[in-house]
Amino acid sequence: MLDIRRIRSEPEAVKAALARRGIETSDVDRVAELDERQRRLASERDDLRARIKGLSKQVGMLHKEGKADEAAAVQAESRDLGEQEQALAAEAAGIATEVRDLLLRIPNTPHPDAPDGAGEAENPVVRVVGFDPDGYGEHQRIPHWELGPRYGILDNERAVKISGAMFTMQRKGGATLARALLQYAIDRNADDFEEVRPPTLVTSETLTATGQLPKFADDAYWVERDDLWCIPTAEVPLTSIHRDEILDTAELPLRFMAATSCYRREAGSAGRDTRGMLRTHEFDKVEIFQYATPEQAPEELDAMVARAEAGIRDLGLAYRVIEICTGDMGQSHHRTFDIEVYAPGTDQWLEVSSVSWFGDYQSRRGNIRYRPGGGGTAMVHTLNGSALAVPRVWAAIVETYHRADGGIDVPEALLPYFRGKTRIA
RNA sequence: GGAGCGGUGGCAGAGCGGACGAAUGCACCGGUCUUGAAAACCGGCGACCCGCAAGGGUCCGAGGGUUCGAAUCCCUCCCGCUCCGCCA
Numbered sequence: 001m002l003d004i005r006r007i008r009s010e011p012e013a014v015k016a017a018l019a020r021r022g023i024e025t026s027d028v029d030r031v032a033e034l035d036e037r038q039r040r041l042a043s044e045r046d047d048l049r050a051r052i053k054g055l056s057k058q059v060g061m062l063h064k065e066g067k068a069d070e071a072a073a074v075q076a077e078s079r080d081l082g083e084q085e086q087a088l089a090a091e092a093a094g095i096a097t098e099v100r101d102l103l104l105r106i107p108n109t110p111h112p113d114a115p116d117g118a119g120e121a122e123n124p125v126v127r128v129v130g131f132d133p134d135g136y137g138e139h140q141r142i143p144h145w146e147l148g149p150r151y152g153i154l155d156n157e158r159a160v161k162i163s164g165a166m167f168t169m170q171r172k173g174g175a176t177l178a179r180a181l182l183q184y185a186i187d188r189n190a191d192d193f194e195e196v197r198p199p200t201l202v203t204s205e206t207l208t209a210t211g212q213l214p215k216f217a218d219d220a221y222w223v224e225r226d227d228l229w230c231i232p233t234a235e236v237p238l239t240s241i242h243r244d245e246i247l248d249t250a251e252l253p254l255r256f257m258a259a260t261s262c263y264r265r266e267a268g269s270a271g272r273d274t275r276g277m278l279r280t281h282e283f284d285k286v287e288i289f290q291y292a293t294p295e296q297a298p299e300e301l302d303a304m305v306a307r308a309e310a311g312i313r314d315l316g317l318a319y320r321v322i323e324i325c326t327g328d329m330g331q332s333h334h335r336t337f338d339i340e341v342y343a344p345g346t347d348q349w350l351e352v353s354s355v356s357w358f359g360d361y362q363s364r365r366g367n368i369r370y371r372p373g374g375g376g377t378a379m380v381h382t383l384n385g386s387a388l389a390v391p392r393v394w395a396a397i398v399e400t401y402h403r404a405d406g407g408i409d410v411p412e413a414l415l416p417y418f419r420g421k422t423r424i425a
Numbered sequence: 426g427g428a429g430c431g432g433u434g435g436c437a438g439a440g441c442g443g444a445c446g447a448a449u450g451c452a453c454c455g456g457u458c459u460u461g462a463a464a465a466c467c468g469g470c471g472a473c474c475c476g477c478a479a480g481g482g483u484c485c486g487a488g489g490g491u492u493c494g495a496a497u498c499c500c501u502c503c504c505g506c507u508c509c510g511c512c513a
Contacts, residue, residue: 043475046482053482056494060443075493082493246435246472369472377472 001103001364007032017109020116020326027102034099041092048085052078104208105215108361110326111335117325124323126337129309131318136344139404143345144395145276147402148174151425154277166266166274166281168391173408173424177397178284178390180417182259185286185311185388193257193288198237200260201228206240209366211332218267230263234287235384242291243366246377252370253292253300257387259284277391278350289384291368294360297381301357304385305337308353311388315411317396318342320349334359341392345399350392355385398424 007014011032015025055078062071115124148154153174159167170178186195207213207229212220221230231237238256247254262285273279288307292300305321312319324336336356340349360379363369369377401409401424408424415422 039475042482046475049483050481052493056492057444059493063443071493078493 001361002106002109003360003364004031004035004099004103008035014109018107020110020114021107021329022118022327023107027106031099031102031106034095034102038092038095038099041088041095045085045088045092048081048088052081052085055081101214104213104365107329107331108334108359110329110333111357111359114329114335115323115325116327118327119325120328122325123328123338124325126321126323128320129313129318130316131320131342136400137404139402140344140399141347142399142402143276144343144398147345147398147408148276151408153177153398153408153425156276163281166279168277168280168283170394173418173421174394174398176418177410177414177424178394180414181388181390181393182284182286183417184315184414186257186259188311188314189257189286189288189307189387193255193290196234196238196241196256196258198234198241198258198260200231200237200263201226202231202237202240203228206243207231207236209243210236210239210362211330211365212236215331219265221263221265231260232264233262233285233386234258234260235289238287238289238384239362239368239382240366242368245368247291247368247370247380249293249370249372252380253290253296255288255290257286257288259286276346277395278346278348280391283389283391285389286387287384288387289382291363291370291380291382293370293372294378294381297357297359297383300383301335301337301355304383305339305355308339308355308385308387312339312341312352312393314413315393315397316413317393317400319352324354330356332356332358332361334361341396343392343396343399345402346395350396352389352392352396353386356383358382358384 002014007028011028015028018025018028055074058074059071059078062068062074115122117123144154145156148156151173153170153172155169155171156167159169162169201223204213204227207220212229212232220232222228223230237260238258241256242254261282263282266279266281269279277283288304290300290304309319309321319339319341322338322340324333324338329336333356336354338351339353339355341352342348343350359381362382363379368380368382370380372378397411398408401411403409410418410422410424418424
């Protein structure tokens with residue numbers, strides 16, 4: 001959520017920033033106009049309320065002095081004002097709600113350094129690491145959706161029987177691999193991030209704080225009977241850990257990580273990437289997250305990208321880092337870097353991590369504050385990123401580590417999690 | 426799910442229709458004293474909105490209602506605790 005004061009004081013700058021996303025910005029004007037009206041009404045209401053308070057005190061005093069008829073006259077006057085006051089209050093409250101509803105739907109402004117672009121195709125590649133297009137053998141050019149069934153480590157036919165399209169099931173070494181990747185990602189970030197096992201069913205308030213609601217309700221699974229939502233990412237519960245709290249500035253940055261299942265309806269992409277593990281309704285991911293001061297945020301963003309990157313690199317996979325351009329950014333994002341792993345069998349760069357700085361967009365929604373020096377409170381900044389999202393890394397490993405003579409090796413970094421085995425299959 | 430009790434400032438906790446944004450204690454900040462610290466004493470100390478300011482307003486779990494006036498009374502909901510029921 002953008003700061004209403006910023007919209008008041010520099011509406012044109014806000015609109016210019018939003019326009020870089022290629023979106024229509026008339027809502028900003030609408031908000032400014034409604035806000036102005038709301039404040040005027042609220043101010044009139046405040047004056048009335050102050051008069052009523054004064055009159056009420058008089059009534060109390062007059063009663064004590066035994067002047068009952070004078071008191072009755074004042075009461076009558078106050079009652080009239082009360083009716084006016086209620087009408088004004090109702091109107092102001094209605095407009096305030098309207099302003100908030102609009103604000104919740106206006107996306108974050110991109111960071112000045114975020115690259116301009118109309119969409120995905122214009123995301124600049126920041127660096128490519130470990131990639132040699134000619135460095136792969138024929139045996140590595142087989143997609144994981146063929147290798148998986150061949151070695152009995154991926155059984156999507158039965159997953160579909162159990163849960164329907166776009167659900168997957170790993171078995172044997174494939175299941176071990178999926179779990180090992182989570183453990184691996186947790187272990188290598190445990191130096192700086194507190195491990196959390198958060199709830200994965202959350203309330204609407206929680207899903208609103210991070211930005212999925214109200215605009216993207218169709219993308220999430222909803223448990224209607226209890227009005228709870230399945231999290232699309234651990235970002236959601238982690239961000240709300242300190243919702244409606246004022247954080248101790250000395251403790252910032254405050255870092256958390258969690259391995260959870262993530263649930264996505266993929267409503268807009270039915271029929272796309274339906275094979276294998278490229279796009280699934282349910283998958284596991286280790287998320288790293290932090291609350292930081294605005295001063296700390298830029299370097300923490302770089303540090304989180306470096307962590308996510310190192311996790312992929314140390315698995316022996318080729319990857320590239322891209323920066324997300326203004327036209328491709330998520331609603332809540334201020335600045336974002338993605339890491340894409342190279343999967344030789346499918347011959348694709350697969351997004352396996354997205355690391356973002358949200359500014360105070362989420363913390364304003366969630367009312368998460370700290371006390372900067374010099375008094376008062378301010379919104380903290382939030383940052384998060386996938387340390388490792390399992391399915392696509394799984395796919396890249398299975399394809400990359402397929403041996404010419406058959407079988408799939410365990411990447412060296414994962415050996416500690418394979419109970420002495422050196423083969424996934 | 427049923428019954429009972431409860432939700433007040435960073436924490437504990439009083440207030441139960443009128444001058445209450447709210448006693449008191451702890452914590453915290455500043456000062457006096459001290460070589461320094463502790464103790465003691467003095468002072469300060471919630472968040473938010475509008476306003477250049479003076480000042481005004483909102484907030485006692487949330488939302489409605491009663492009243493001239495609600496932290497205080499009534500209703501609904503949410504959360505917590507205790508007991509019962511059910512149950513990995």
